[in-house]
Amino acid sequence: MTEAVVTLDLAGVGDKADLMDRCARDLSLPDWFGRNWDALADVLRDPGFWPEAAVEAGIVVVVRNWERYAGARPEQWAVAREVFSEASAVTVALALGGTSE
Numbered sequence: 001m002t003e004a005v006v007t008l009d010l011a012g013v014g015d016k017a018d019l020m021d022r023c024a025r026d027l028s029l030p031d032w033f034g035r036n037w038d039a040l041a042d043v044l045r046d047p048g049f050w051p052e053a054a055v056e057a058g059i060v061v062v063v064r065n066w067e068r069y070a071g072a073r074p075e076q077w078a079v080a081r082e083v084f085s086e087a088s089a090v091t092v093a094l095a096l097g098g099t100s101e
Contacts, residue, residue: 004054044087
């Protein structure tokens with residue numbers, strides 16, 4: 001089976017609120033998503049949230065254009081990386097290379 005790839009594009013994200021909004025949009029999170037670190041961690045650990053076929057194939061979330069946010073908000077980025085690294089329902093990969101900004 002082929003992995004399901006989802007792109008989380010952080011271009012233009014300036015703070016935690018922007019990051020949570022972008023996660024909600026790009027990851028198609030439900031309206032009840034709490035827009036906080038714990039809620040994001042819960043979604044990334046919950047295979048029941050993701051379509052069953054995608055979980056079986058393997059889900060990869062590719063984070064693009066993260067460098068500017070990481071540089072501007074290093075403390076928030078450290079928490080985001082921790083949340084991403086503890087994801088168990090998906091694989092999170094940071095894209096390296098050119099940015100759109």
